[in-house]
Amino acid sequence: MRVKFKILNPKHQTVVAVARFVAATFIFFCAQNSFALTGEEIMRRVDANMTYGTSRFESRMVINVDGELRTKNMVSYSRGRDTSYSEFTYPPRDKGVKYLKIENNMWMYLPSVDKVIKISGSMLRQSMMGSDFSYEDAMESNRLLDKYSARLVRSETVPVTFRAAGDPVTRQRDCYVVELEAKVKDVTYYKRLTWIDKELLVPVREDLFAMSGKLLKTMTLGDVRSFGSRNFPTYMKMVNHLRRNSFTEMHIEKIAFDIYVPDSVFSQSALTK
Amino acid sequence: MSSGAFALSVNGYYENDLVIINKPSGGANPGDLNKLRLKLDLNISESLAAHIEPRYYFFIRDDNLPVAGATGLDELALDSAYIKYYGAANVTLGKQRIAWGTGYIWNPTDIFNPFVLSFAVNNDEEVNVKAARIEVPLGMTGILDGYVVPEEDRGFSRKGIRAKTNIGLFDVSASIAAPEPDRTLYGVDFAGDVLGFGVIGEAALNTRTSSSGYVQAVIGGDYTLDNGINIQAQYYYNEPGKTSKADYDWAALYAGNISQLAKSYIFVGFSKIIDELAAVKLSTIINLDDQSFMLYPAYTRSIAQYVDLSLEAMITGGTEGSEFKPGTIDPTGFGGSNMLLCRVIYNF
Numbered sequence: 001m002r003v004k005f006k007i008l009n010p011k012h013q014t015v016v017a018v019a020r021f022v023a024a025t026f027i028f029f030c031a032q033n034s035f036a037l038t039g040e041e042i043m044r045r046v047d048a049n050m051t052y053g054t055s056r057f058e059s060r061m062v063i064n065v066d067g068e069l070r071t072k073n074m075v076s077y078s079r080g081r082d083t084s085y086s087e088f089t090y091p092p093r094d095k096g097v098k099y100l101k102i103e104n105n106m107w108m109y110l111p112s113v114d115k116v117i118k119i120s121g122s123m124l125r126q127s128m129m130g131s132d133f134s135y136e137d138a139m140e141s142n143r144l145l146d147k148y149s150a151r152l153v154r155s156e157t158v159p160v161t162f163r164a165a166g167d168p169v170t171r172q173r174d175c176y177v178v179e180l181e182a183k184v185k186d187v188t189y190y191k192r193l194t195w196i197d198k199e200l201l202v203p204v205r206e207d208l209f210a211m212s213g214k215l216l217k218t219m220t221l222g223d224v225r226s227f228g229s230r231n232f233p234t235y236m237k238m239v240n241h242l243r244r245n246s247f248t249e250m251h252i253e254k255i256a257f258d259i260y261v262p263d264s265v266f267s268q269s270a271l272t273k
Numbered sequence: 274m275s276s277g278a279f280a281l282s283v284n285g286y287y288e289n290d291l292v293i294i295n296k297p298s299g300g301a302n303p304g305d306l307n308k309l310r311l312k313l314d315l316n317i318s319e320s321l322a323a324h325i326e327p328r329y330y331f332f333i334r335d336d337n338l339p340v341a342g343a344t345g346l347d348e349l350a351l352d353s354a355y356i357k358y359y360g361a362a363n364v365t366l367g368k369q370r371i372a373w374g375t376g377y378i379w380n381p382t383d384i385f386n387p388f389v390l391s392f393a394v395n396n397d398e399e400v401n402v403k404a405a406r407i408e409v410p411l412g413m414t415g416i417l418d419g420y421v422v423p424e425e426d427r428g429f430s431r432k433g434i435r436a437k438t439n440i441g442l443f444d445v446s447a448s449i450a451a452p453e454p455d456r457t458l459y460g461v462d463f464a465g466d467v468l469g470f471g472v473i474g475e476a477a478l479n480t481r482t483s484s485s486g487y488v489q490a491v492i493g494g495d496y497t498l499d500n501g502i503n504i505q506a507q508y509y510y511n512e513p514g515k516t517s518k519a520d521y522d523w524a525a526l527y528a529g530n531i532s533q534l535a536k537s538y539i540f541v542g543f544s545k546i547i548d549e550l551a552a553v554k555l556s557t558i559i560n561l562d563d564q565s566f567m568l569y570p571a572y573t574r575s576i577a578q579y580v581d582l583s584l585e586a587m588i589t590g591g592t593e594g595s596e597f598k599p600g601t602i603d604p605t606g607f608g609g610s611n612m613l614l615c616r617v618i619y620n621f
Contacts, residue, residue, distance in 0.1 A: 063549045070550065070578060091578060092284045093620040102413055105439060112396035114370040118444050118464040121471030122497035130549045130575070186469050210499070242501070243548050268437075269410035273359055 039150030039178045042196055047081070047145075049201040049230050054079045054261045058254035063131050066245045072129055083266045094129060098271045101139055109271035116271050125188050132217070132238040132248035136188055147187055148180035158195055160204045161222035163234065168223055174198045175205075189216065200224060200231040215241050227257055278316065285311040286620045288395075295611040297600060304334035310352075310397060320360055326353040328397075353401045362409040368401050371420055373435055373448060374475045375464040378540045378558065379509045381477035381489035382460030384431060384452040388532035392542060392556035393569055393587065402431075414439035428454050435460075442466040455482045471495040473507070487512040493540070502545045509538040518563045518594050523602055534596050535562035550575045558597075565591025565598050579620045587612040 037045075055078045063070040073090035082103045088094040096111035106119045124136040144150075154177045161168040180192040190211035195204050202224055208217040223235035234252040264270055288308040293301050310328040317323065330348040355367025374380035377391050386399045406420040415438040422431040433450030443465030450458040462475035476490035493507030514536035515521055521534040542556040551574040559566045566589070573583040589609050591598035599608035 065549045068550060070575060091620060092286070093579070093581070093618075095284060102439075104442060105414070107444075110396070113372050113399065115372040118375075119471075120442060120464065120466035121495065122469050123471045123495060123503070125497045125501075126503060127546050127549065130546075132549065246548050248549070263413075264410070267410055267413045268416055269363060269408060272363065272408065 037152065037176075039152040039176075039180075040145060042152060042176050042178055042201075043145055043150045043180075043194075045201050046196055046203060050232065051081050052078075052257040054257070054259055056254075056256045056259055056261070057252050060251045060253055061129070061131055062249045062251070064247050064249070070130065072131075077261050077265050079261060079266060085265050085270060088129065097129070099138075100266065100268060100271055102266065104139075106135060106139055107268060107271060114272065116268055132240040132243070132246060133250075134188070137217075137219075137238070144180060144192075147182060147184050148192065149183050151179045151181070153177045153179045153193070155198070156195065158204060160197060160224065161235065163223040163225060173200075173204065197224070197231075202231050202233050204233070217241060223251075225255075227255070279318070280316045282314045283311065284314075284621060285309070286618050288616065288618045291615045293613045294607065295613075296606055297598070297609045298606060302334075304332065306334075307331040321356065321358055323356045324353060325351070326397075327351050352397065362407050365404075365406040365408075368403045369406065370399065370401050371404060371406060371433075372399070373418075373433075373446075373460070373462075375444075375462045375473040376475045376491040376509075377473075377493070377505065377507055377542075379489070379491045379507070379538075380475060381491065382435075382446075382448050382450070382458065382462055382475055384433065384450050384458065387489075390558075390567075390569075392554065392571070393585065411436070411438065414444075433458075456480070467494075469496070489513075500545075502543060505540075505542040505544075507540045509533075509540070511536055511538070514562070516562045518592075518596070521596070523599070527604070535560045537561040560591070560596045563591060563595040565589070565595035567597050581616075581618045581620070583614075583616045585612075585614040585616065587614075 057076045059074050059076065061072045061074065063072070071091070072088055072094055074086050074088045076084060076086040078084040082101070084101045086099045088097045098109040100107045100109075106124065108117050108119055109115070110117065119135050124139065125134050127133070128135050128138055156175050156177050157172050158175050159170050160173040161170050163169075175195040175197055178194045178196060180194060182190045189208040191209040191213075193207040193209070195206070196202070197204050202221065204221050206219045207215055208219070210216050218239045218241065220237045221233035221235065224231050224233050232255070234255060236250040237247055238250075239247040288310075290306040290308070292304045292306065294304070295301050308328060308330050310326065313325040315323040328350055330350075332347070351368065353368045353370065355365050355369045358364040371385055372380075372383060374382045378389065380387050380389075385402055389399055402422050404420045404422045406418070409417040411417055415436070417434070417436050419434040420432065424430045431450070431452055433448060435446055435448035437444060437446040439445075443463050445463045446461065448458075448460040450460065452458055457480050458477050459480070460475070460477040462473070464471070464473045466472070472494045474490070474492045476488065478486060478488055480486035489509075489511050491507055491509045493505065495503060495505040497503045511533045513531070514533055516536050518534075522531065523534070525531045526534055539559050539561055540556070542554065544552060544554040546552045551572070554571045554573070556569040556571075557566055568588040568590070569585065571583060571585040573581065576582045588611050589597040591609075593600040594602060597609060603609070
């Protein structure tokens, strides 16, 4: 948008001065309001930005152990915050393995036995498809406020990568640092420290702690892309600090939001299809 | 989810199993089993697909070495071949896998694979059957599943129907099957979550017109410790089994009419993912009536994007004449053997 500047007469200058005052006051109150945001409000805004009616992702997961790489590809569909379906398409060994998540339930389909297996209890803590992500990490992407109380700890500037139409660009971004502390006992991570980009309202980093205070995992997010008025990180890196020299990267290569997805996709019968 | 477009995909694997069996009578018998399995999937349309799975086994062996899934020295077989229609109900016709139940080792409601050493046997070695099957979705988490395995003599056709749904954190199912002309099997099973423990249960009441009925049931749970070690335990109750090894029906076992000799068994498994590429597992089955056991340690590692290696061992123990140490009762002489296995699989 091109802005035109004009030389103004004194009357106009008074109007401009008043306008500036009003604008400055507005910005001040906005800033005050922003500063007064609670941890819970920030998390709700993030949730509103990150939750879509439906979505479809094509992702590439790269597991890195001491420089040895294993790649897995998958296609995922989701609806709202609690329903998702994923199918592994590569490598051949994992092709056809599918996952269905509906609210607090998760099922896995193994094509070699043509059987749907319920993943429950502490099995959710186990590694998902040999990666640094656990089943629980995949399930706990939302509804964190049901299990955690949120507190704004501080603001901090951290590097975040962005990807438009080319190579990723790293920029320093102002972030809220929100501490999430468990309200219930049945959680793997007793405390989570989350960095939220103030402007884009996306998480860019998360440290996950055990009850003892030990740092278990660190997740870094980046390659933030804009979709309409909203923003979404298309890169995730999970480092499991309990394992040496290992991390898993997730690259979302194709993404579509608010598309038509038949109800039948989110059903157990779709797993055997 | 089927893509809908006409497409053929060819996958499969080549597997080499180098096995050494140590017989109770002494000595080591080596064998080398080569397996080539193709998995051909043909998407004919949005609602029609076909799957064909031929396998070729080439076995270089010493003596009559018994290895699961290998029945001949040079064998080509069609493990599964079916067409599947997807619609308001899914219909599958042909040789296929029908796997019911929630147990890991014992599945009393599954008439085709009621007992599988799942920690030792490749899933592809399980029994497939020529059947007509229909699966009707009942909402998002429910399904009505029925099959018929036809026989020339219609009276010997096997059939079953099962209804499955989800209640809270539990999947629950009820089933009825007719595995034999005079036997009816009433089954229930569940899988869910109690206080962070994964729990499963499966029970079958078998009734016969000619004799009294009996119950087979399995119950178990699993838990993953903070250090990542997963512990899984399942108890199996087999009412027709015997509590004394002197009463065991060995003839029925070797004829394949029964899967277990005793009344009570327990399975305990420990597994730990070392890193994203390697894992260790220790599994054991104990016959609680004669205290014989099978111990199965295994180490698996992904050695390349398409190649997996596993080193496994089977160690048996017990007194002479017990289930896992049958001694001279076993006509093959291999019962109660110990085994070492090195398995390399190339997936494509």
